[in-house]
Amino acid sequence: MTIIAAMTAEHSATTPLSTEGKRGAVSVDAITKTFGSVKAVDNVSLSIQPGEFVALLGSSGSGKSTLLMMLAGFEAPSSGDIKLDGVRINDVPGHRRGFGIVFQNYALFPQMTVAENIAYPLRRRGMSGRDAEREVTKALKLVALDGYGARLPSQLSGGQQQRVALARALVFRPPLLLMDEPLGALDRKLRQQLQMEIKLIHKEVGSTIIFVTHDQEEALSMADRVAVLERGRLQQFGSPRDLYEEPATAFVADFIGEMNFLPAVIRRSGQNVGVSAPDLGLLLDLRKDQVLSQEDRGLLAVRPEFIRLEADDAATATVLESAYTGTNQSVLVQVGGLRLTARTPVHPGRPLFQSGQRVRVALEAAHTRVFPAAR
Amino acid sequence: MSNPSMTISPTRRWPIGRDRLAPVLLLLPIVVLFTFGYLMPLTQLVLKSLQSDGVWSLKSYVEIASSSSFFWIVLRTLTLALTVTIICLVIAYPLAYTISRCSRGVATLLLFLVTLPYLTSVLIRTYAWIVLLSPSGPINRMLLGLGIVSEPLQMVFNSVGVYIGMVQVQLPLMVFPLYAALTRVNPNLTKAAQSLGSPPTDAFLRVTLPASMPGLVSGCTLVFLSCLGFYITPELLGGPDDYLIAQGISLRVLILGNFNEAAAQSSLLLLAVIVIFLVFRRRIAEELDDRPRSDDINVSSALAFGFAVSRPLVERISTLSHGASLHLHELLSSIRKPLLYGCAGFALLLLVLPFAVVIPLAFSDAPYLTFPPPAYSLRWFSRLFNNTQWLDALSFSLRWAGLSALLSVVVGVPAAFALVRHRFLGRLPIYLLLISPLIVPHVVMAVSLFFALAGSPLIGSPIAFALSYTMIGAPYAVVVMIAGLKRFDRTLERAASSLGASPLTTLRTVTLPLLFPTLASAAIFAFIVGFDDVVFGLFLSGPSATPLPMRMWDNIRLEISPQIAVIAVLFLAVLAILYLLRLFVGAAIEGRRTQGGGRT
Numbered sequence: 001m002t003i004i005a006a007m008t009a010e011h012s013a014t015t016p017l018s019t020e021g022k023r024g025a026v027s028v029d030a031i032t033k034t035f036g037s038v039k040a041v042d043n044v045s046l047s048i049q050p051g052e053f054v055a056l057l058g059s060s061g062s063g064k065s066t067l068l069m070m071l072a073g074f075e076a077p078s079s080g081d082i083k084l085d086g087v088r089i090n091d092v093p094g095h096r097r098g099f100g101i102v103f104q105n106y107a108l109f110p111q112m113t114v115a116e117n118i119a120y121p122l123r124r125r126g127m128s129g130r131d132a133e134r135e136v137t138k139a140l141k142l143v144a145l146d147g148y149g150a151r152l153p154s155q156l157s158g159g160q161q162q163r164v165a166l167a168r169a170l171v172f173r174p175p176l177l178l179m180d181e182p183l184g185a186l187d188r189k190l191r192q193q194l195q196m197e198i199k200l201i202h203k204e205v206g207s208t209i210i211f212v213t214h215d216q217e218e219a220l221s222m223a224d225r226v227a228v229l230e231r232g233r234l235q236q237f238g239s240p241r242d243l244y245e246e247p248a249t250a251f252v253a254d255f256i257g258e259m260n261f262l263p264a265v266i267r268r269s270g271q272n273v274g275v276s277a278p279d280l281g282l283l284l285d286l287r288k289d290q291v292l293s294q295e296d297r298g299l300l301a302v303r304p305e306f307i308r309l310e311a312d313d314a315a316t317a318t319v320l321e322s323a324y325t326g327t328n329q330s331v332l333v334q335v336g337g338l339r340l341t342a343r344t345p346v347h348p349g350r351p352l353f354q355s356g357q358r359v360r361v362a363l364e365a366a367h368t369r370v371f372p373a374a375r
Numbered sequence: 376m377s378n379p380s381m382t383i384s385p386t387r388r389w390p391i392g393r394d395r396l397a398p399v400l401l402l403l404p405i406v407v408l409f410t411f412g413y414l415m416p417l418t419q420l421v422l423k424s425l426q427s428d429g430v431w432s433l434k435s436y437v438e439i440a441s442s443s444s445f446f447w448i449v450l451r452t453l454t455l456a457l458t459v460t461i462i463c464l465v466i467a468y469p470l471a472y473t474i475s476r477c478s479r480g481v482a483t484l485l486l487f488l489v490t491l492p493y494l495t496s497v498l499i500r501t502y503a504w505i506v507l508l509s510p511s512g513p514i515n516r517m518l519l520g521l522g523i524v525s526e527p528l529q530m531v532f533n534s535v536g537v538y539i540g541m542v543q544v545q546l547p548l549m550v551f552p553l554y555a556a557l558t559r560v561n562p563n564l565t566k567a568a569q570s571l572g573s574p575p576t577d578a579f580l581r582v583t584l585p586a587s588m589p590g591l592v593s594g595c596t597l598v599f600l601s602c603l604g605f606y607i608t609p610e611l612l613g614g615p616d617d618y619l620i621a622q623g624i625s626l627r628v629l630i631l632g633n634f635n636e637a638a639a640q641s642s643l644l645l646l647a648v649i650v651i652f653l654v655f656r657r658r659i660a661e662e663l664d665d666r667p668r669s670d671d672i673n674v675s676s677a678l679a680f681g682f683a684v685s686r687p688l689v690e691r692i693s694t695l696s697h698g699a700s701l702h703l704h705e706l707l708s709s710i711r712k713p714l715l716y717g718c719a720g721f722a723l724l725l726l727v728l729p730f731a732v733v734i735p736l737a738f739s740d741a742p743y744l745t746f747p748p749p750a751y752s753l754r755w756f757s758r759l760f761n762n763t764q765w766l767d768a769l770s771f772s773l774r775w776a777g778l779s780a781l782l783s784v785v786v787g788v789p790a791a792f793a794l795v796r797h798r799f800l801g802r803l804p805i806y807l808l809l810i811s812p813l814i815v816p817h818v819v820m821a822v823s824l825f826f827a828l829a830g831s832p833l834i835g836s837p838i839a840f841a842l843s844y845t846m847i848g849a850p851y852a853v854v855v856m857i858a859g860l861k862r863f864d865r866t867l868e869r870a871a872s873s874l875g876a877s878p879l880t881t882l883r884t885v886t887l888p889l890l891f892p893t894l895a896s897a898a899i900f901a902f903i904v905g906f907d908d909v910v911f912g913l914f915l916s917g918p919s920a921t922p923l924p925m926r927m928w929d930n931i932r933l934e935i936s937p938q939i940a941v942i943a944v945l946f947l948a949v950l951a952i953l954y955l956l957r958l959f960v961g962a963a964i965e966g967r968r969t970q971g972g973g974r975t
Contacts, residue, residue: 074869095872095881107870111888120884124875168874 023085024050024175024208026071031080033066033232040066042232043080049148050085050175053202053209055223057216057255060120063232064212065180072178073097079149084176092186095124100169100177100207104184106161114140115149121172139167142201157194159190167300170205185219195222216256220244228252245298247291250371253301260307260340264300266293266371275300277363277369279336284365298370304330306364307342309353315360319353328351335361394797401793402805405786405849409808412846416823417645417815424638435639445623445640451461455534455609456602456867459541460561463549463598464591466542466725467786469718471553472583476562478730480814485723486554488953493547494950498927499728499943501611503729504540505531505935506736506746508612509621513732544608544724545601549594550722556590557583568627574705575674589658596655597814606815607909611931614651620644621818625913628822638826641819652814663806663857730947735941744935755941764939772923775837776905779844783901784894794853795860813850819908822845825914835917843915844905851900860894870891892957899953945946 017035023058026048033041041063056064069075071082073094087096108117115136122132140146143163148185153161162182169177182198199222202209213219219226220240228235228243228251235255236248247253250261267274273291275276276283277300284300291298309331318336324346331342331353341360346352353359399649400859425837429435439445474485492500507514510527517526530536561582568578606621627637639774652659683914723752732746737755739748759765793799794806812820825834867889871881885896912925 037576072873073871074872079587093872094869095875096875098872098875099873103866103870105864107864109867109870109885109889120871120876121874124880151580172875315834 001188022130023114025085025343026176026208026210027083027086028067028071029081029082030068031067031077033063033075033080034071034078039232041070044229044232044234045080045362046227046234046237048208048210050208051206053199053222053224055219055226056210056212056217056229057214057226057315058229059214059255061166061231063250064214064229066232067229068178068180068210068212071176072099072101072349076319078253087136088283096171098174100172100174102162102165102177102179102182104181106153106165106182108161108164108168110153113149114153116158117153117164118149118171120170121168125172139171142170142204143167144197158186162186162194163197163285166201170207170259171199173205174207177205177207177209179209179211181214184213184215189199191218195205198222206230220256225254228255230255233236246368247369248302250299252300253369253371258304258343260304261371262302262304262340263373264298264301264340266291266298266370268296273370277342279338280363284359284363284368286365287369290368293370295372297373299366300363300370302368303364304341306367307333307340307344308362308364309333309344309359310362311353312359312360313358317359317361318353319357319359321355322353324352331359333361335358385691395799397798398793398799401789403799403808405790405853407807408786408845408849412824413812413820413844414808416827417820417829420638420640420819420823420919421645424635427635432525435635437641439636439639447625448618448620451617452603452852455537455619456540456599458854459538459545459602460549460595460599462538463545464595466718466722467549467594468591470722471550471557473719474550474554475557475560475717479973488723489547489550490951490954491947492543492729494903495729495943496946497544497607498611498907498909498924498931499733499946500544500729500926501540501608502935502939502943503541504536504612505931506732506744507728508536508539510747528777533614534617537609537617540608540612541602543600543606543729544605546726548597552590552593552597553587554590556593560586575845576711579943584821589661592655592658596651596658600651600814600826603648603820604644606816606818618838621816624818625910628825629913634826636821641822644816648815648819649811652807652811653868656803659807659810660803662854663803678868683781696789733940733943734947736937736945739937739940742936744937746939756939759938759941765923768923768926768958771837771921773907775840775922776844776902776908778904779841779848779905780898782841782854783848784850784898787849787897787901788894789855790849791853791856791860795857801929809853810850813854814846817847817908821911821914824911826874828915834915835920837920838866839915840905840911840920840922843911844908845901847908847911848904850899851904852897855897855900856890859890859896863890864912895957899957903950 026046028044028046028048028183031041031044032039040074044063044067056067058064059127066075072095073089075090082090084097091366092226095361105291108114109120109174112120115133117207118136118139119128119132122135124127127135136149139148140149143166145163145167146263148156148160148164153164156164166180173349179198186194194280195218198209211219211223220243223240225237226243227237230251234244236252238248243256247256253259254261261275261278264277267276270286273286274283275291275298293299303373317333319331320334320339321332323330326344327342329346329352333340333343342361344353382818424434424435425431470485470489473682477485506512508530509515510529510531512531515524515527519527528535530539541940564582565575565578566587568582569575573581581616604621605627609617609619611624613622621644624637624640624644625634627640630856670814685720734743735748735751736746738751738753738754739745740750740754790809794802794809821843827833827841863886867885868881871885872878876884907924908922909924909928912922912928916922923942927942930936932940
């Protein structure tokens, strides 16, 4: 009950819909959820700061939605704890947690008007009449839907319904806002527009936001930090830049952005590690922290932009296909039994790579990583 | 409680048994009702059949086993059930297939034409067939006029009448499951098969027909079971010499007073029905869960119809005679559409024909039954409204069928919630128990109640009617509600919960308002089932308790006048109003919902 009490007390907050002070620290401690013999979420721990914008990123079946539903209180963890501001909330049922949730298909009540939908959480907290009306108006304004209060959800477009869902989830100033693929049903252009708006609203209200998505671009462009999940396990939790530049596992390296993997042989001596890629006939000198494989074999990972191509008729690599994208040219190269994708900047006046052309392949050693071979 | 954080945790932990307790509480009313009104009487019935003069004995069974007339009755009943099932399948399949391929609007209309007879009293439909098939009826007149026959065919009060009437009565039961299965078949599958070189008829045999097997099995089971214990139509349309088993039972109870033999025959009928019901319990259980159909179920259903054996054979033969079969298929393809629509049209005609007779007949000016009426007037309407016997019966039926509809919803809806939303021990057996009155012959249920209440003042009292109407109405409420709950988007409830609504508030503000059309359907079904009942009336009527169908029954048997047609027209009018109302409310909410979620 203390949560609701705190919520109602907060209606006196001054700034529109902003949460006061430093509430909304979420910690997930070694949480596991099993359905029968399947571990949907496997020993995941996350520590989220108040006001942080976090994305849970993974493909379907990665456990991201299950994790979100456990945070929301609709699934009970099999083991592990969920804490809000240091208080264990495992046993608090969903309707007492006081978190805002935006559902995948919005879940607007079809028989209620937009205003009734938004007033719903206020009425549950004993607020009605003028006060509720004022809050609803404020919330509609926040999502740029002033004057839409009397409409039914079915009379709104998908994007508008999405905004109503957002307003409804924010109107009671939750310390934590959970969003389950909220933009999945929208077309690309609308999605990008709403991504920006959600970021702005986040700045304005200051709630902690946890956002589930399978779209890596969306996760990277919106979140302060991204948790990558695969088959129930947390692969990496870090800033978008960390994920892209310093992927912790081969899965993350492959999942985020484009990545080439080459079989590599590792020779350790002192501070530096020698890695050879037999297919390319290259020997690279890498820092210790770049080599994540403990074995003497591994997978050398390199992004397309760090592969250098040079026209050389005597070379063994051949250009198979290429795509011109304005500033860059993507080039698919066959080297022995391997196919690599390179992305090279296009210089005005210089010729593009052509199919069948012979090229020499080089890697920027500083931007490569070596992962364990067994993925 | 050893965890220190519990002390500052905002709520207490839920009592451990809460999740287990909820379904028990939800199911308690209906289970208590079914135990006293259904299970115990049936058990007593079986026990009675095993007794003679107060001691345990198999005398009754020995007697019926040694009676050759009982053997013929059983054979006649099985032949009828099997033949009617096959005829219904042959007639219903083209209709169901056509409806499943129609545009939405047309499909809704056609389904309405199938539903209308289904909801209309069996008495009314049987009455219409008596008129249609009589020697001076419209069918005989047409045949005579066309010169096909030289003298009227005797089609009523013999087995011909029974077969025709039974097929018409059972047809909707076959169409519904077939239609449901066929709509689930992705039409692109047959297109894909055709694009890969199968002519349309071949694609149908290889893709659509196998995919519709679940519906085919459900439909055949339903029709067969329903035929086994059917009473009204055979009794009214049949002749005196071709009794079926349900008639035999009621004859023994009501006229001969041979209770032990009646109990034995009822027990045998019950046993047969339960065995068939249990054989198909997995298919029936699928209605509850809608799991992706697993292979073994498909195999078992296919085996039941010999398909698993014959399909490889078909495959082999069609490979051998590839060229010839292609020609055959091409030939079939060209006449496929006219054939299909012809069959579908015939099925529809059969379904609506009774209404074509009953409606004009209600406005007949003739003092006796004759069709077509020589002149039209409202004389039969005014006669009805001036006859207190009819009006008393009508108000009796309205009152007690109405009460039992309410009761059915009150006990049935919580049960549906428990069955759909909880997983608990005994869930499937309880589900099967609750829907079993849909399949157990009403004659058996009524006889068991008659025995159980014998000697008590409840016989001939309205309470007995309310109880038995609830027993046959509640299963409909359960089934309709289960379907509604399965369609219900539970995310809306989670949304309400996340916004701070307790489970009860969620139920009040979100779930029930959105399920209102389903609740209304459940109540309407339960009402109609009770309002239509004849069989319970036969056993439970008394001077102070005569429902409308009993008056109609007596009228059809004793004088057969256009009076029944008037009641039919009034009934249809009420039904039409209810249906339109339901359609309107449903469309309003459905419209909101599809538009609401339509952009996903």
